[in-house]
Amino acid sequence: MAPIPVVGRGAPGKPLLEIEGLHIAFGARDRWFEAVRGVDLRIHAGEVVGVVGESGSGKSLTALAIMRLLPRGARISSGRMRFAGTDLLALDERGMNRLRGSAMGMIFQDPLTALNPALPVGHQIADSIRTHQGLGRAAALARAEALLDLVGIARPRERLRAFPHELSGGMRQRVMTALAVANDPRLLIADEPTTALDVTVQAQVMAMLDRIRRELGIAVLFISHNLELVAEVCDRVAVMYAGRVVEGAVVEALFEAPRHPYTRQLLRCIPRLNDETGPMPTIPGLPPRLGAIPGGCPFAPRCDAAFARCTAEAPDIWRRGDHMARCWEALR
Numbered sequence: 001m002a003p004i005p006v007v008g009r010g011a012p013g014k015p016l017l018e019i020e021g022l023h024i025a026f027g028a029r030d031r032w033f034e035a036v037r038g039v040d041l042r043i044h045a046g047e048v049v050g051v052v053g054e055s056g057s058g059k060s061l062t063a064l065a066i067m068r069l070l071p072r073g074a075r076i077s078s079g080r081m082r083f084a085g086t087d088l089l090a091l092d093e094r095g096m097n098r099l100r101g102s103a104m105g106m107i108f109q110d111p112l113t114a115l116n117p118a119l120p121v122g123h124q125i126a127d128s129i130r131t132h133q134g135l136g137r138a139a140a141l142a143r144a145e146a147l148l149d150l151v152g153i154a155r156p157r158e159r160l161r162a163f164p165h166e167l168s169g170g171m172r173q174r175v176m177t178a179l180a181v182a183n184d185p186r187l188l189i190a191d192e193p194t195t196a197l198d199v200t201v202q203a204q205v206m207a208m209l210d211r212i213r214r215e216l217g218i219a220v221l222f223i224s225h226n227l228e229l230v231a232e233v234c235d236r237v238a239v240m241y242a243g244r245v246v247e248g249a250v251v252e253a254l255f256e257a258p259r260h261p262y263t264r265q266l267l268r269c270i271p272r273l274n275d276e277t278g279p280m281p282t283i284p285g286l287p288p289r290l291g292a293i294p295g296g297c298p299f300a301p302r303c304d305a306a307f308a309r310c311t312a313e314a315p316d317i318w319r320r321g322d323h324m325a326r327c328w329e330a331l332r
C-alpha cells in the first residue's frame with residue numbers, strides 16, 4: 001500500500017497556501033498587542049507573490065507564522081492557514097518539522113541564523129537531504145553538490161567543504177537558498193533576502209532566485225520593503241500597513257492603477273520614477289506603534305487623501321476582480 005502523504009496535492013485551481021483572517025498577538029499576562037490584525041493571503045502553485053510595506057508592518061511575523069516559527073511571546077490569536085490541503089494550525093510539532101525544510105523552505109536576510117557555523121555547508125545540505133529523503137551519505141553529498149551548482153556557486157565540489165564564515169554574504173545567501181530548496185519544496189518563503197547585500201550582489205542574488213524558481217517551478221512568497229524589487233519578480237503583490245493587507249493586486253494593476261494612497265506614496269519613493277538629482281522622497285510621518293494603532297484607517301494620520309470618515313471608521317474593502325483596497329477614498 002502506498003504511504004499516506006503528509007501533504008496532499010490539493011485540487012487544481014485551489015491555492016497552494018491560503019491564509020484567512022490571521023491575527024498575531026504579542027504580550028504577557030493581561031497585556032496583549034496585535035501586530036498582525038487580519039491578514040488574508042493566497043498563493044497558487046508556481047506563483048510569485050510579493051508582500052511589501054515599511055518596517056514593522058507585520059511582514060516577517062506573517063511569514064514566520066506560516067512556518068510556525070514565531071518568536072517567544074508571540075502567538076497566533078486567530079485565523080486559518082491551509083497549505084496544500086493541510087490545516088497548518090492543526091499540525092503537531094512533528095508534522096510541522098516534516099514540512100519545514102521539505103514542502104516549505106525559507107530564506108532570510110541573515111543567512112548566519114539559518115546556517116550552522118560549525119559545519120561545512122555541504123554537510124548541512126546533505127544532512128537535510130538525508131533527514132527528509134532518506135538518501136545515503138554519498139548520494140546526499142552528490143545532490144548537495146548539484147544544488148550548489150544550481151544556485152550558481154562555482155566549483156561546487158570544493159565549496160561543499162567550506163564553512164559559512166569562509167563565504168561572502170552573497171555566497172551565503174546562495175547556500176541558504178540551496179538548503180531551502182534541497183528537498184523540492186512547493187513554496188519558498190524569502191524574507192528580505194537581499195536587504196543586507198550591496199546593490200550589485202543584490203541584483204545577482206535576485207537573478208539567481210528568479211532562475212531557480214523558474215527551473216524548479218516553485219511558488220515564492222517574496223517579502224521586501226522595496227517595491228521596485230517586488231515589481232521585478234512578482235506576479236501579485238500585497239501591500240501591508242500596520243498589520244493588515246491594505247491593497248492587493250496583480251503587479252501591473254498595482255503599478256498602473258494603485259487605489260490605496262499608501263501604495264501611491266510608496267510608488268513615489270521609487271528612485272527611478274523621480275528626478276534623479278533630488279533627494280529620495282520618503283513618506284512623511286511614521287507608522288503607528290503597536291498598542292497605539294488609531295481607530296478608523298491606521299494610515300489616515302499620514303494620508304494626503306484622508307477625509308473625516310477615514311479617522312472615524314475602519315474602511316470597507318473596495319474590489320474590482322482580484323484587485324482590492326481597504327480605503328474610503330477608493331470607495332468614493
Ligand SMILES: Nc1ncnc2c1ncn2[C@@H]1O[C@H](COP(=O)(O)OP(=O)(O)O)[C@@H](O)[C@H]1O
Nearest residue numbers: 026035054055056057058059060061062071290
Ligand atoms: N520579538 C518581538 N517582540 C515584541 N514585538 C515584536 C517582536 N517581533 C515583532 N514585534 C512587533 O511586531 C511588529 C511587526 O513586526 P515584523 O513582522 O517583524 O515587521 P516587518 O517584517 O514588516 O518589518 C513590529 O513592529 C513589532 O512591534
Ligand SMILES: [Mg+2]
Nearest residue numbers: 059060061192
Ligand atoms: Mg521583517
